[in-house]
Structures are given as C-alpha cells and as structure tokens.
Amino acid sequence: MKEHDMEITLTTTKKEKPKSDQLEFGKVFTDHMFIMDYTEGSGWHDPRIVPYQSITLEPSAMIFHYGQSVFEGMKAYYTDDKDMVLFRPEKNFQRLNKSNDRLCIPEVDIDFALAALKKLIVIDKEWIPDAEGTSLYIRPFIISTEPYLGVSPSSRYKFIIIMSPVGSYYKEGIHPVKIAVEKEFVRAVVGGTGTAKTGGNYASSLKAQKVSEENGYSQVLWLDGVEKKYIEEVGSMNVFFKIDGEVVTPALNGSILDGVTRSSIIEMLEHWNIPVSQRKISMEEVYQAHQEGKLEEAFGTGTAAVISPIGEFFWNDEKLILNEGKTGELSTKLYNTITRIQTGKEEDQLGWITHVEEKVTQE
Structure with missing residues (x-):
C-alpha cells in the first residue's frame, strides 16, 4: 500500500x-x-x-x-x-x-x-x-x-x-509526587499482557489508583504479581531509581511495558556516561538504600510527563521521603534535555527527531 x-x-x-x-x-x-x-x-x-x-x-x-x-x-x-x-x-x-x-x-x-x-x-x-x-x-x-x-x-x-x-503537563514546573506502594492489587504477570499497550491493562489498574488517591497519593508503585516483592512500574509509567550514583530501572521481564521514554532515558544516561543498569530491584532494596542515605532520586517516565519526580513512597505504614521532597538534579536535567531536543532548542545528537515535512535546501 x-x-x-x-x-x-x-x-x-x-x-x-x-x-x-x-x-x-x-x-x-x-x-x-x-x-x-x-x-x-x-x-x-x-x-x-x-x-x-x-x-x-x-x-x-x-x-x-x-x-x-x-x-x-x-x-x-x-x-x-x-x-x-x-x-x-x-x-x-x-x-x-x-x-x-x-x-x-x-x-x-x-x-x-x-x-x-x-x-x-x-x-x-x-x-x-x-x-x-x-x-x-x-x-x-x-x-x-x-x-x-x-x-x-x-x-x-x-x-x-x-x-x-x-498543554504543559506541569503548569508551574515539575514537582515531586507522593506514591503508595501497592500490596493488594497487581498490574500484570509474566505471560500476561503487561508488555502490550492494551486497554485492559489500564482498566484493571483503576481500582488501585482510586484507593491511593482517596488516601492522598498521586499514584501506586506496582510490585510483581507473583511474589509482590520486585518493583515493576509506577502508575502507567516506567520507573527509575538513583542509588549511590547509579541509576537502576526494572529489567524488561515479560510483564513490564517497553516505554519509548524509558529507552530514551537509558540511552541519554549512557551518552552522559552515567552508570545505568536494568535489573530486578526489590522494594526492600529501595528501603535499605533510603535508610542508608543512598537513595538519591526516583522518577517515573512516559510520553505525557516525560519525567515525573517522586518525592515520597508510602510502604509498610512508613513514609520514605526522597531528596527532602524536592525534584532531583538528574530528574531536572533529563526533563530539560529531552524536552529541549523535542522542540529543537537543543541538538539532537542521538537521532531521535523525525521531521514531518522534509526541509528543502536552497542551492
């Protein structure tokens, strides 16, 4: 055709x-x-x-x-x-x-x-x-x-x-959101449709989202559907953690959506020579990193917001405050760089931009 x-x-x-x-x-x-x-x-x-x-x-x-x-x-x-x-x-x-x-x-x-x-x-x-x-x-x-x-x-x-x-996802600049770690409901399991962008995944997330909002939280942090131990996504976004200088994001495991912004963040971090790994990460590991003062930042990534900084996790009746509830330096840098590339204010060194109309060069 x-x-x-x-x-x-x-x-x-x-x-x-x-x-x-x-x-x-x-x-x-x-x-x-x-x-x-x-x-x-x-x-x-x-x-x-x-x-x-x-x-x-x-x-x-x-x-x-x-x-x-x-x-x-x-x-x-x-x-x-x-x-x-x-x-x-x-x-x-x-x-x-x-x-x-x-x-x-x-x-x-x-x-x-x-x-x-x-x-x-x-x-x-x-x-x-x-x-x-x-x-x-x-x-x-x-x-x-x-x-x-x-x-x-x-x-x-x-x-x-x-x-x-x-309009702009953030009317007054990007601000950290509060996240509740979901313990009852699950988003997806390996072998299910978690890797597909299909309506049913989002319909099944609404109950947990509704409950978290009623409790004063913007979104939920999804854990794996089997052990309810390992982190998968945050709301409808992929999630990243900066722990002791290294950026960690859950590896694609058959139940996590392969986000376009996610892959762009990983490529950008590698371009900047910032350590980044894709692996299993448990909520217990995040908790321990917070207790030891090593959990520097956390943020969600997706098309709508690009970067959504996380200022607090609520887990096991305990509040984990990140970076004094402020937007982190890396979150800000990633958001500014990607949005500037998207709007032509910064050079597209990684070949991400597609022109809708081909430019005609005058000889």
Missing part, C-alpha cells in the same frame, strides 16, 4: 481552536482523523483521512465483549523555527505491532502508518500549539469490529489515529 492510495476528505466546517493557556489533556480533538480497515482475506484496506467524527459499530462488535484492542501515544511539536517534528515515532509503531502480536491483531505497515500520520499532521498543522510546553498529542489505536459473540480473534478491525492539542 502506498501513500497515494489514501483518500482524503477535508472538513467543510473547521472547529474553534482552544487557546494555548486553556488546553486540557485529551479533551479537544483536531478537525480530521485517519481510518483504515482490515478484513480477513483482504488485509488492511481503504486508508482515508476524514473529518473527525463518531464511528458506528454493531452492539455485537467484539471490542465491546472481549477487549481486543491496542493503542499508542506520541506527540508532535513545533520547533522555534516552525518546523513540525515527531519524537521517535518509529519506536511507537514498532511497539504497536508488538502489542498487535500479543493481542492476535494483524500488524500494520510501519512505513505506511508513519506516512499517513505525517499527512494527517500536515492537514491539521494549525492545531499544533506553539506556546512553551505545549504539543499535539497523537493517539493511534486498533479495535476489533467483527459482530460476533465468540471468544476468538476478530476477522475485522479498524486502525484509527486521532489527535489532541495539549
């Missing part, structure tokens, strides 16, 4: 765009969306960009009953010279296909998906906010649509991309 196979229908009524200082995450969507269908025997077909609109499915569509779905999250940015860029989008589409494989959903062609996304961004480029800290959030997702009440892979799917202008 080639880019010229894509049908484009432009809206006749453009929506009013929100002001940059009034943006909320995932509340307002751009004028257009991308859709492509899959039918068993025909493969992916009928790629099109159409006005943003509702989709109609039969009540028996398998997505409603068996949860066969995957999604991704990425962002487009304006640089200071009005160049539209994406941050490592090929990594997101590669992970989308890994999720597809786990959920028995047909893979998409990464080159075509990226070309379609670029076309959609160009059409809706007026929606990319240019104020400090703002961006265009992009949500590609695939749902099963076959009308059939049977537990088996669907024979029909829709691949859709929608986009939403979003």
